[in-house]
Amino acid sequence: xALLSKKDTNLILDPLADNNPITIxxxxxxxxxxxxxxxxxxxxxxxxxxxxxxxxxxxxxxxRNMIPNKIRIIVQLIVVATLVIIVDQVxxxxxxxxxxxxxxxxxxxxxxxxxxxxxEAFALGNGxxxxxxxxxxxxxxxxxxxxxxxxxxxxxxxxxxxxxxxxGDPVTKTGLYATGYENNGFMIIPPAALIVVGIIIxxxxxxxxxxxxxx
Amino acid sequence: MALNxxxxxxxxxxxxxxxxVVGSLLAYLAMGLKPRIEENERFEKQQNILYAMGVNENxxxxxxxxxxxxEVESVFTQFITEQLVISGGEITKDDEAxxxxxxxxxxxxxRGNPARLPVFIGEKDGKKYHIIPMYGKGxxxxxxxxxxxxxxxxxxxxxxxxxxxxxxxxxxxxxxYFMDDFIxxxxxxxxxxxxxxxxxxxxxxxxxxxxxNEVDALAGATITGNGVSAMIRESVNLYRxxxxxxxxx
Numbered sequence: 001x002a003l004l005s006k007k008d009t010n011l012i013l014d015p016l017a018d019n020n021p022i023t024i025x026x027x028x029x030x031x032x033x034x035x036x037x038x039x040x041x042x043x044x045x046x047x048x049x050x051x052x053x054x055x056x057x058x059x060x061x062x063x064r065n066m067i068p069n070k071i072r073i074i075v076q077l078i079v080v081a082t083l084v085i086i087v088d089q090v091x092x093x094x095x096x097x098x099x100x101x102x103x104x105x106x107x108x109x110x111x112x113x114x115x116x117x118x119x120e121a122f123a124l125g126n127g128x129x130x131x132x133x134x135x136x137x138x139x140x141x142x143x144x145x146x147x148x149x150x151x152x153x154x155x156x157x158x159x160x161x162x163x164x165x166x167x168g169d170p171v172t173k174t175g176l177y178a179t180g181y182e183n184n185g186f187m188i189i190p191p192a193a194l195i196v197v198g199i200i201i202x203x204x205x206x207x208x209x210x211x212x213x214x215x
Numbered sequence: 216m217a218l219n220x221x222x223x224x225x226x227x228x229x230x231x232x233x234x235x236v237v238g239s240l241l242a243y244l245a246m247g248l249k250p251r252i253e254e255n256e257r258f259e260k261q262q263n264i265l266y267a268m269g270v271n272e273n274x275x276x277x278x279x280x281x282x283x284x285x286e287v288e289s290v291f292t293q294f295i296t297e298q299l300v301i302s303g304g305e306i307t308k309d310d311e312a313x314x315x316x317x318x319x320x321x322x323x324x325x326r327g328n329p330a331r332l333p334v335f336i337g338e339k340d341g342k343k344y345h346i347i348p349m350y351g352k353g354x355x356x357x358x359x360x361x362x363x364x365x366x367x368x369x370x371x372x373x374x375x376x377x378x379x380x381x382x383x384x385x386x387x388x389x390x391x392y393f394m395d396d397f398i399x400x401x402x403x404x405x406x407x408x409x410x411x412x413x414x415x416x417x418x419x420x421x422x423x424x425x426x427x428n429e430v431d432a433l434a435g436a437t438i439t440g441n442g443v444s445a446m447i448r449e450s451v452n453l454y455r456x457x458x459x460x461x462x463x464x
Contacts, residue, residue: 034381040382066229075229082237096252103379153383189384
């Protein structure tokens with residue numbers, strides 16, 4: 001027996017491409033703008049969201065028949081907030097350095113619309129295993145875009161990747177900078193992320209015309 | 216399940232149970248982890264103070280490397296020879312001065328109450344360092360740090376940290392290349408306590424000019440940079456009397 005049925009595989013693969021939370025559903029743009037100025041932050045944010053969305057979807061799915069409809073949004077918020085606080089506290093106690101790098105993201109994770117969106121749209125109506133796969137899939141789809149945007153913004157804006165100077169030194173003019181190349185300061189401010197995401201959306205839709213909306 | 220989840224009573228009971236479960240879970244977790252977290256914070260402060268006076272494990276250029284947490288306590292007592300607290304006009308010794316929360320002291324000053332301002336005296340290779348804490352505002356939240364000065368108020372080392380400045384922009388104040396720029400800069404301009412301003416376009420990106428009270432700013436982090444300038448200026452001014460006394464000696 002295969003570990004994942006075809007349907008299950010689609011739960012993970014769909015959000016990576018044709019049903020991507022950022023480029024197709026246009027959710028989670030806020031954090032995509034805020035933290036993609038460097039690649040490392042993008043990767044850390046992607047990992048945090050994978051954890052929170054994966055576990056959160058399972059928790060909500062287990063409680064789906066008990067949650068009163070009237071206060072379901074509040075319950076969802078509590079679940080996300082609790083998970084995030086637990087992660088933050090455990091990291092502070094056992095991996096203090098890492099927790100300092102992550103603390104910026106904690107607030108952003110709670111406000112990430114993808115998380116609430118998946119709780120609402122999927123976890124409330126499906127079993128825990130499916131909800132888990134859906135959570136991981138969507139978080140991966142989100143993470144992939146984050147990493148692509150972070151890659152281009154850090155490379156073109158600062159000339160570095162993960163903090164390493166891959167294009168030479170802009171101050172002492174070595175490597176590419178010796179030829180007169182300059183970093184594009186525009187890339188490190190948030191609007192640049194919108195342009196990069198826009199280009200990804202354009203490329204994706206021109207490759208797969210079925211994704212283009214009617215109007 | 217034959218539960219009627221639409222009833223008001225059910226909603227109220229569910230909400231109550233949820234609050235109790237989540238509340239006790241988080242409270243239990245916080246209580247259990249508190250000693251470890253406090254210890255980590257204590258080590259961090261010691262690491263930061265030592266970092267400012269140049270006691271760290273930095274190699275060449277690159278990243279910030281502290282004294283490891285396993286050794287920091289003994290290294291701290293080895294290099295920090297005295298911890299002083301300035302309160303009113305009086306200076307007293309206090310071996311736990313490094314635990315003083317600068318935010319609380321500044322709040323007290325704002326309300327007109329007396330504050331307890333810590334100074335750490337460090338000694339390395341026969342040289343004496345006066346290390347003072349700094350606390351200020353960045354773009355989103357608090358920024359803080361420590362600066363180590365010699366008798367003439369020339370910066371020997373500096374450390375910055377922040378609560379939640381933007382990664383890649385304002386958060387870069389804790390990068391080596393930014394902090395190292397401050398070394399050798401002067402706090403004084405003649406007799407005035409001007410501090411060190413973080414400025415754009417001072418035509419000195421390599422920071423070779425050390426007597427201009429300026430360092431080159433970070434791109435895309437103007438407000439955080441202004442926060443750093445204000446923090447340094449305000450912090451050294453708090454210690455003005457102390458510095459005057461060491462300069463006249």
